Amino acid sequence: MANPSILILAGDGIGPEVMAEVKKIIGWFGDKRGITFDVSEDLVGGCAYDKHGTPLHDDTMAKAQAVDAVLLGAVGGPKYDVLDFSVKPERGLLRLRKEMDLFSNLRPAQCFDALADFSSLKKDVVAGLDIVIVRELTSGVYFGEPRGIFTEGNERVGINTQRYTESEIARVARSAFELARRRNNKVCSMEKANVMESGILWREVVQEIHDKEYPDVQLSHMYADAGAMQLCRWPKQFDVILTDNLFGDLLSDMAAMLTGSLGMLPSASLGAPMANGRPKALYEPVHGSAPDIAGQGKANPIACILSFAMALRYSFDLGDEATRVEKAVEKVLADGVRTGDLMGPEGGTPVSTAAMGDAVIAAL
């Protein structure tokens, strides 16, 4: 049987640095555990634009469609701010999401014990926090047509369209309910049904899928503004939050920041099952390309390493190996090993990106 395949798209900014540490860990799995991956690499984002004039070359797109899992670093940087919308680094990422049909984006917001003091929130509000935001990732205002900047009379008008079909809502709702069953069995769905008809349809379909297929899961609905408030006030009230592409963008970033563990948070974007029964999948850290610290060996590779752990669990059925990686990360943190972003008043051992990766490997 062929080895499982991985396409690495390290991208821009700190992407290549943090991905270098993941490659070490992939190597460790081959050497020490006899689990070998076929790894290929390619470009996405600004670096792809620099080489090909497009943030995602068609060949790269084809490779991404063919592998078992894509690992992505980060895209974007100030250098590319001047580019036209259609070739901005982000378009590469959005094309991957759309064409691979990765409709379910799982974004854990988890507070690591060793880091609870880093949150701007009070320790008791975030300590032990462990929630997941399930964000719809292939539709909504990110992709709806018509869109663009038009001229009407003597002025410009900017237009985007929020658009959700019943089946788009249903499939991401199912993935949230499935996840909730493996966790604390609670889903809170967020929209603006008091203002937007697309939110009304969202609420109705989520409720229908729940009543027909997942009546055992506890379901509640909240307006997204109230949801943002409640996430700030007492995030532990949630287990799984289900929401659309745009609200999910804001709410998941916010939730990640709440934990104080931004440099630690992975994400998985999952699509429909492939022939082998596993979902199409892309894994990436929640943090961005952090151009301000790129190339300096300062970046924290843990979010990217934990994204690989998610790949082990969701794409390769290697849940135990995933846990092994997660436990190694916990040990390293407990030992006080710290990249710059994790240095707090109580100190610790300051390390570079590479040394952090080495520490995780040592702990494995």
Place this chain on the structure above:
Amino acid sequence: MANPSILILAGDGIGPEVMAEVKKIIGWFGDKRGITFDVSEDLVGGCAYDKHGTPLHDDTMAKAQAVDAVLLGAVGGPKYDVLDFSVKPERGLLRLRKEMDLFSNLRPAQCFDALADFSSLKKDVVAGLDIVIVRELTSGVYFGEPRGIFTEGNERVGINTQRYTESEIARVARSAFELARRRNNKVCSMEKANVMESGILWREVVQEIHDKEYPDVQLSHMYADAGAMQLCRWPKQFDVILTDNLFGDLLSDMAAMLTGSLGMLPSASLGAPMANGRPKALYEPVHGSAPDIAGQGKANPIACILSFAMALRYSFDLGDEATRVEKAVEKVLADGVRTGDLMGPEGGTPVSTAAMGDAVIAAL
């Protein structure tokens, strides 16, 4: 000369209770300061629906157009959840905003010293916080066409349209820059220009207005997801935040919650100048109708009282009188007078809604 006119729309839930305290204060101004307002009252929201079958009667709309300022309590409640979208309580409020053309919604997020401990954020992160979110209030996805739930093939599709014209962006940008000049001269504009063309236009127009008319104001741009993060991380980095209707809805609620002073926060929604040079205006607390505590004398009337103070300042050119009300509120808080929502570990004197209003009047 005629007295300045006010239309009170107390609305649903705790609206009537908190508005009763404002009426006392309006009375006090007549008795003690010789400043008399012509006050009329009418219905909005669920109570208007109960009486007229619509959340805002045309007569009420006409009255709102004719007065110098509208004071609104709150709308909505679970009783009305079953109503059709077109007659939900919120539609009354949205109609007022739209037809009065109240394009600039000022939402201060201010942390009251006496209440800094109430925030879920660490005290040093929020103590002394004083920022204002300027939210566009009459356009964007709240009002864009086409909208609705349609059938396509054999399934339903929910559609809303985000739509901004250049002039809509320009006028709210001006109001943010004007406000910044009277504060700390900094505006941060938030959108998703990396994903939405309407965000690109937003960013361009804000920059143009800045460069042409307000080059003295410090302007920055941030993606709304990063903005949500930064609001959680270190909100004091901001002075004035300028954003659209939908992002403004989430970000302002979140910012309000951060302060720990939700029951304390007023808002002003301002339109174009009327014949007398003052803007059309509606003032309302940031909090909602809180149906769970309605009718029990538990609600905190301060947000509504401070909304009236904003009216004194923005609609009636009575800045000194506004400050008088604000100082009275501060004194009452410093004295430890507390409605239930303000009761913390260090105690205080628990009071009812009415007693809180009386305390403010005693302090005036």
